[in-house]
Amino acid sequence: MNKPTLLISALLLLMVWTAKAQTTPPAVVEDFKPSVVNQPGKQYPQVNSEGRVRVQISAPEAHKVQLDISAVKYDLVKDEKGVWTGESAPQDEGFHYYQLWVDGAAVPDPGSLYFYGASRWGSGIEVPAKDQDFYAMKNVPHGQVREIHYFSESNNAMRRCFIYTPPGYDQDLTKRYPVLYLQHGGGEDETGWSNQGRANLIMDNLIAEGKATPFIIVMDNGTWAMPNRPRPNPQAGPNQQARLAQGERPAGPWPPTGWADGFKKTLVEEIIPMVDANFRTLADQPHRAMAGLSMGGMQTRVITLAHPELFSHVGMFSGGSYSPEDVANAPGFKEKIKFLFVSFGSRELENRRAGFGGDPQANTEALKNAGMNTHFYVSPLTAHEWQSWRRSLYEFAQRIFK
């Protein structure tokens, strides 16, 4: 063949190969195992070593069933017994919300445990992560997660929070502890940080390895203290999923006007005094921290800029950053804040979802150059999702109250 003929042949081959690659889905690795957050005894959903999620549901009379995960819907295939099975593309390591569609009905998967996110109780799945050891359940001394009900004057309602007390809290009754106020994201509630985030296991493991100072963590609801949110029903019972939460986004602009102010008032005037009155806290600014993810990070920013006399250690996970202008306009903030931590998932930075008020890494470095003790952390190969926030808490918790 002459050169032009050779070139044309090569191009044709390339085109055929490309077309084949586009139409033939990649082979699925058949090493699926049940998800570790399945309901007891349930074999599905499953996850394979690529991070694909496979679901299965019996629906003999249905004509269309789909798996809906990470904003993509995957068609399932029906067998002769009426059982539908199918899997997703590979997912990032860590925790993901998902749901099923059965003939147009969006429903939870009957095989999974349920988690509050996207303003609903729905299915969740764990894609095993290379670093999953830091949030694994181990035979180490464990703290407690306590469900607390208290009356809020400003909301004129009963509220609920979960409070983590570290191992040993009930042994040495003379010891007092620092406190971290740790907030969930939009569409989530006070159950998120322990259910999806595994905040208590992260702390138990860090403390067992001597890597973190033991402290109390207060996980309250940052959503329904906002103005004009419907009240939770006071008949709703205890120890249960969002009974005292309101996760639906209201109509109108988001976040609504005053969204952080409502929670600021509740936190500063009611939650902190309630915690200091009922737990053995070190009730002063040097021993009080605040952090949050996404919307909770934005609330952390607004609240700590307004009240640097209350908090010394601050963490903002996937929620933006503090700009030099923020700090310049917040009297006392620069001097009083002993540690400022800002983090994102690497895919958030790639996707420029980290915009909120300027480049977060540049902002954080500018504050460091101006003399503040800051730390910028990037979670490898994760997006705006719980694996980023577990890792952020793990990094943050080792650096506070030292």
Added chain:
Amino acid sequence: MNKPTLLISALLLLMVWTAKAQTTPPAVVEDFKPSVVNQPGKQYPQVNSEGRVRVQISAPEAHKVQLDISAVKYDLVKDEKGVWTGESAPQDEGFHYYQLWVDGAAVPDPGSLYFYGASRWGSGIEVPAKDQDFYAMKNVPHGQVREIHYFSESNNAMRRCFIYTPPGYDQDLTKRYPVLYLQHGGGEDETGWSNQGRANLIMDNLIAEGKATPFIIVMDNGTWAMPNRPRPNPQAGPNQQARLAQGERPAGPWPPTGWADGFKKTLVEEIIPMVDANFRTLADQPHRAMAGLSMGGMQTRVITLAHPELFSHVGMFSGGSYSPEDVANAPGFKEKIKFLFVSFGSRELENRRAGFGGDPQANTEALKNAGMNTHFYVSPLTAHEWQSWRRSLYEFAQRIFK
């Protein structure tokens, strides 16, 4: 008309009336309100003043959707937008499990909160009860429900329990408390007594009214300590729904051989010592009680007959009774047990579901006549369901540790 003609006419009229009554469904009272255990912001499911449950779900491509409650399936009706709606017959007052069927798929209702029962996490609903005040969330001092993780040598695994500490437990650090070990039923787990049972609200309200001595309640998992049950996955996380439970019934006879012995060993050798080591208990027989519902009542019977040196107050809710022969064959039981409480829902007695080893009321009265301090309680117009057990705890808790 002569007398035979009159009689025949009357009979015909009666037949017509009866046929009409059988074929015309009674009118539904249109005063439905959202259930108090709905997810935040969800308008369905709803309940009306008759106790009917109305559900609604969008499923535009489905051709058959049903509500499945109290072992009856009700067809829903589709509107022009593809939204299905329908209601059940009147239900008993109190809490009920239910599910939906969408074209043959059994799924949770996306509108309800989820509860562990029937060996799965599924939908639940509250039919308002005339006596619901005793388990309502009120602005009274509240105790805490604490999630505890501990290592069990005999199970060679991490286990989980929930422990209720009464109001004031964290204020007066010198005070010690009696303890009630309180067990769930078959297909349920350690979350049942606080989620469905509202044990903590019942206690908070009783204590606020001065009707009960404050005590600690330990709610552990009575199922997966049984022999030959699969272990929970140690990767499963905290503060979550049955991660350390196993609710599926194994193949073979039920209960399996040794079903109570497995939990007896775990309770006596591990749970009680763990609780006495980590909580401010009054760690002796006069200040220790055990009670349970259904399977948990049967476990209570086996364990307290074997160990009257450990427990002084005993409660058996819808789980059978202690016969005079039981007591005669259990050395020390008659002398050491200070109070023996046996209860059923009235519909259980009507339906003769209360059989387990003789008539429970006759057995309990025989023991009273033999000199024991017993109490037999019947929950009005309820069956083998949570309203019977909430009321049983309410009655039991007022009579122990006095």
